[in-house]
Amino acid sequence: MKVARPVLRGPRRRKASGLPDQLSHTHPVTASAFDDRNLLAEAGLIPVLGLAQDCGLDDLADEHLTLPTDKGAHAGRKVTALVAGMVAGADSIDDMALLRHGAMPTVFDHPYAPSTLGSFLRTFSFGHVRQLDAVAARFLQGLAERTPLVGGPEVGGRILVDLDDTIVPVHGHAKQGSGYGYTGVRGLNALIATATTDGRAPVIVGQRLRRGGCGSPRGASRMVSDALATLGRLRPQLSPGSVLVRADSAFYGHPTVSAALRSGADVSVTVRMTATVKAAIAAIDETAWTPIEYTDAVYDEQAGRWISRAEVAEIDFTAFTRLASERTPGRLVVRRIPDLREHTDGQGTLFDAWRFHAFFTTTDPAVLDTVAADKIHRGHAIIEQVHADLKNSALAHLPSGRFAANSAWLVLAVMAFNLTRAAATLTGARLVRATTATIRRTLISVPARIASSARRLTLHLPRRWPWESEWNQLFTHTRHRRPQVT
Template sequence: MQLSHTRPVVSAAFDEPNLVSSAGLVPAMALAGEARLRELGDEHLSVPTDKGANAGLKLSGLVAGMTAGADSIDDMALLRHGAMGKVFAGIYAPSTLGSFLRAFTFGHVRQADAIASRFLINLTQRTALLGETADTATVMVDIDDTIVEVHGYQKQGAGFGYSGVRGLNAVLATVSSQTFAPVIAAQRLRNGSAGSPRGATRLATDALALIRRTHLAGRDVLVRADSAFYSHALVTAALKAGANVSITVRMDPAVKRAIAGIAETAWTTIKYTDAVYDETTRTWNSRAEVAEVPFTAFTSKNKTDQVPGRLVVRRIPDLNPRNSEGQDTLFDSWRFHAFFTTTDTTEMDTVAADQTHRAHAVIENVHADLKASALAHLPSGVFNANAAWLVCAVMAFNLTRAAATLTKTPTLTRATTATIRRKLITVPARIATSARRLTLHLPTNWPWQTAWSTLYNALFPRPATTHT
């Protein structure tokens, strides 16, 4: 592709009042309206009147901007161009939205958390965001945190955590299954030096409570996390809520003794990095192996507080042993990765348990997705404003995913939100007005025209008028 030279001069002017750059916001915000986002904001947010007037509209504006790709308060200006004022009402200036966020206290952030959970539930009633009601697959709740890097010394709560990067710590709980992509069920923003398990138990119980309020209630639930979240409080809270756990354990003396007691004949070869499948024997040629042993967690607690389960161990050869000079070792040196699970062997054998636990890495994709969109920055110097920004980012994430499910397009349903925005949201259109009716004139030959029209038709009583 190159610039066309069919005309001697190419000129440009910002003089078209009937254009919008993100026509996909029309069906997206219609879906947000059906999920009562504005009403929830008005009902549950008690931000002081001087800053919080029309709280529902301002909250909707923040979510709309993030859905369209805004990653800072200044970016909210993308809602104030061309014919956006003809299509949408209640469009606020970025400075107004910034003042609104800075008026948040910790209590207001918790109110926003409640709005986000109710908004998600309403979305699930209108879309297949959490799969179909007939599905029976196990529901996975994944918990993990990430550091959102910040710069400068004006950010409240910024600090150096486990990553060595100056930032704020965001912890998420996602819900997923074999039949639907991860959805964020709960979120918290902590100071940068906060330990990973801080507040994780409450986060897990919030996510599990949300599941019980949707059509997922009654399904098997498995809570997955890494070793930073291995604690008696989290495990017992999950079990009390009716869920099983699959959590990486630390290599403490009790775990090492349990691994040492595994018989050499108990190890099973698994599919792993660089594995080759042998069609003749129908087995994997791999150096990675798994085994399990009965294990009781938290033996330092009273006997009634101890948790029985299984210790599933994966071992791979240590290709970089500490003693790398001199004579080769006489025996293989192994690296071990162990996790504790309360699932039953009849439900999930050793190999399946290992594969299921490794799929916990899906939450890293959610972190990357958020950081590639609204969470690219934490825009305010005020901690509670940034905490509210995180909640809005989560609502925009879930709204974008919900909109994609209405297209009935499998590739879009599981795509990243950046892909969904590019194909469905940031579609340019020209507005035409006739007899008090607005018509969106979208680009001809738009590659995802069918998906966009399916989304539009699902939200408006009359079919979309798409001119070709």
């Protein structure tokens, strides 16, 4: 005799009309046609490029770029086109075709073909990339003057400059400069410097593309000097000691640290566990350790568990003692957590019972005590979010086989990143710290229809757009008439 098995059902869902995940039965879609010349898929490009124009992007590129032949002509317009495509989500040269759809030729003057922009990029040499660096720095200065991108003069607190590199993967052997770096993945190495102020998302103040197999500290001292010089132009009222440069142990060396100190900044750099550092840690008195609690638990991959408690202490330390001229006095701040891994080598030592993370800092202990210095140093991980943001946008690919063209692509990607962030700061507090993908989804990728009347264009955007208020604020701030949406 067969026994009927009970039928297991989940909770019954009440059917409701008009749900977003249901297609309409009353008005089914039965046909489609790409035939409307008055539609825009990226209406947010209009106010964003208005902001870029206000900051003089075209003029800066025309002034500083000296690219040869007809392929380098009209550099300002071509740089603006590439930045516009990246703001709209392009991550390859072919993607620049999105600048020519629908009503784009109406609202923008003569959009370039992707092949023209590709030929323009391949004209770059190393010297031209440095010229583009100058354009990016001055463009960032213009953005900071016209938007609260890095805060105004009234914004106090410390400015945090983070330095780190990342590998941009490439495929194939045709990419000039590609190689295997510290990740074991073939790619090119992008060195990035960011600046973060209170209540603001990071902005990129320095960038450099390097061959994939180069060491992390290569060229880092020059990058620090250039980034701090750019920051000085953004915030000329900076007081001594108000800038802190943070980096991981790959950049712990006299050239990088001394470059920051010469520019008037303090440093907070992770150190490697050398014999000198271990001796300094062993000299810390047991009563000097102060318990701390992490705001969020941190996963320890080696121990295989979540860590929420630790202890910190500090000791006076002189870095780079090999040469008398390089000796740099400061503080060695050490964080320790219990090492719960099993050890089978007999009697445990100090370094078997605890796991240590130490960093060298030149900050004044009267301004940042041990606990505060450790907390600020841990915030260096924010630069990983910038790397992820870039790789989720224009830096998803390095599109050319030529190294100089890819170097120019990186600089343009940084300009698009900063422009997008600057535009978001004009919309109120809701998107000030948003990622590029969020800003693109809410402000840039907004469909619209254009209508012409008395030689004026009006944008008709979707009714009940969730970010209508933010979009209108951006549109108003960039010297345009507020759109009349009915």
